[in-house]
Amino acid sequence: xxxxxxxxxxxxxxxxxxxxxxxxxxxxxxxxxxxAQNTDYFKMFxxxxxxxxxxxxxxxxVSGIKMKVEESMSGGKSAIIIASxxxxxxxxxxxxxxxxxLELDVKNGASYMVDQRVxxxxxxxxxxxxxxxxxxxxxxxxxxxxxxxxxxxTDEIVAEGPFKxxxxxxxxxxRMDIDLTIKQQNEAAVLKTVYVSPIGIGVEGKRVDGKTDxxxxxxxxxxxxxKDNAIIELNTSSTSTTDIGFKWQYSLDQDGNRVFLExxxxxxxMINDQMISVNE
Numbered sequence: 212x213x214x215x216x217x218x219x220x221x222x223x224x225x226x227x228x229x230x231x232x233x234x235x236x237x238x239x240x241x242x243x244x245x246x247a248q249n250t251d252y253f254k255m256f257x258x259x260x261x262x263x264x265x266x267x268x269x270x271x272x273v274s275g276i277k278m279k280v281e282e283s284m285s286g287g288k289s290a291i292i293i294a295s296x297x298x299x300x301x302x303x304x305x306x307x308x309x310x311x312x313l314e315l316d317v318k319n320g321a322s323y324m325v326d327q328r329v330x331x332x333x334x335x336x337x338x339x340x341x342x343x344x345x346x347x348x349x350x351x352x353x354x355x356x357x358x359x360x361x362x363x364x365t366d367e368i369v370a371e372g373p374f375k376x377x378x379x380x381x382x383x384x385x386r387m388d389i390d391l392t393i394k395q396q397n398e399a400a401v402l403k404t405v406y407v408s409p410i411g412i413g414v415e416g417k418r419v420d421g422k423t424d425x426x427x428x429x430x431x432x433x434x435x436x437x438k439d440n441a442i443i444e445l446n447t448s449s450t451s452t453t454d455i456g457f458k459w460q461y462s463l464d465q466d467g468n469r470v471f472l473e474x475x476x477x478x479x480x481m482i483n484d485q486m487i488s489v490n491e
Contacts, residue, residue: 252281252282252293252295252330252335252337252339255328255330255337255339256293256326256328256339257469257471269376269378271374271375271376272299273372273373273374273375274370274371274372274374275298275299275300275370276296276297276298276299276360276370276372276374277295277296277297277298277299278294278295278296278355278357278374278375278376279294279295279297279376280292280293280294280295280355280376280378281293281294281295281337283353283378283380283381284383284408284409284410285348285349285380285381285382285383285384285408285410286382286383286384286406286407286408286409286410286411286413287347287348287382287384287386287404287406287408287413287415287458288343288344288345288346288347288348288406288413288415288451288453288458289342289343289344289348289406289408289410289411289413289449289458289460290340290341290342290344290348290380290410291339291340291341291342291410292315292339292340292342292353292355292380293337293338293339293340294337294338294340294355294376295335295336295337295338296310296335296336296337296338296357296360296370296374297334297335297336298334298370301334303332303333303334304329304333304334304335304336304360304369305329305333305362305363305364305369306329306333307329307362307363307364308329308336308360308361308362308363308369309327309336309360309361309363310327310336310338310357310358310359310360310361311358311359311361312356312357312358313325313327313338313340313355313356313357314355314356314357315340315342315353315354315355315356316353316354316356317342317344317348317351317353318351318352319344319345319346319351319454320344320345321342321343321344321345322342322343322449322451323340323341323342323343324340324341325338325339325340325341326338326339327339336360338355338357340355341448341449343449343451343458343460344453345451345452345453345454346453346454347382348380348382349380349381349382350379350380350381350382351379351380352377352378352379352380353377353378353379353380354375354376354377355375355376355377355378356373356374356375357372357373357374357375358372358373358374359371359372359373360372382408383408383409383410384406384407384408384413385406385407385408385474385489385490386404386405386406386407386490387404387405387407387480387487387488387489387490388403388404389402389403389404389405389487390402390403391416391482391485392419393431393482393483395427395429395431396429397420398418398420398422398427398428398429399418399419399420400416400417400418400419400420400427400456400457401416401417401419402414402415402416402431402482403415403416403417403455403456404416405480405482405487407472407474407477407480407489408472408474409471409472409473409474410462410471410472411445411448411460411461411462411470411471411472412433412435412445412460412461412462412472412480413458413459413460413461414431414433414458414459414461414482415453415455415456415457415458415459416455416456416457416458417455417456417457418456418457423456426450426451426452426457427450427457430447430450430459431459431482431483432444432481432482432483433445433459433461433480433481433482434480434481435472435477435480435481436477436478436479436480436481436486437476437477437478438476438477438478439476440478443464443470444464444465445461445462445463445464445470446461446463446464446465446467447459447460447461447463448460448461448462448463448469474489477489
């Protein structure tokens with residue numbers, strides 16, 4: 212059995228583009244306006260260079276397991292959440308330790324991908340959720356749930372759950388309200404909101420072509436314009452439903468690598484040929 216087990220979860224009012232399953236867990240690199248964020252655990256899933264530690268102090272202990280959210284990065288209606296599991300007595304996990312069922316409860320629904328890995332020293336099992344929600348996550352109570360921790364090679368139970376940990380999400384995005392109509396092939400949509408955050412660019416809108424029950428198949432071209440005039444074109448990592456319609460999340464470079472943005476270095480966002488200045 213593989214050391215790194217992946218799974219996915221969704222709520223009934225969410226749909227997520229097929230690209231997400233392949234792209235969301237790709238290991239990425241930093242680029243001109245991209246910057247790494249936060250903890251060493253973040254580096255377990257993404258190739259990053261700069262770090263600024265911002266941890267959430269609350270810990271839950273069940274069946275001798277300390278459960279904690281190490282990092283929560285939210286940008287509008289998307290987020291990356293990293294949780295850790297550690298034995299309270301300090302002993303190590305088997306190298307193939309895994310959690311068979313990892314879930315994320317969000318009040319108004321969310322779709323997500325999840326990956327998990329054991330740290331090199333074996334002392335922690337780390338889970339990473341990549342989330343698209345139907346409404347803003349700012350101030351939202353989110354619960355991470357796990358059924359049990361097992362030895363991936365033998366399926367022996369290492370720690371009996373269930374485990375759960377609830378925390379409040381804090382938003383890290385700049386939000387710009389826009390009114391931009393786009394027509395691509397046989398699709399038409401009005402774009403209403405742009406979210407700029409360390410985890411990428413969220414572009415939200417609603418279809419005006421009578422096909423509101425379907426996610427759009429054709430996304431506009433989105434480019435990030437840096438203050439030094441460098442330009443990075445981003446690709447979508449997911450397409451999901453929201454409370455007003457749909458959202459594209461742009462967080463991949465042209466090679467399919469995950470990009471993390473340093474907001475202070477961004478001057479504008481370009482959607483097709485429309486320039487949108489980023490709020491300071």
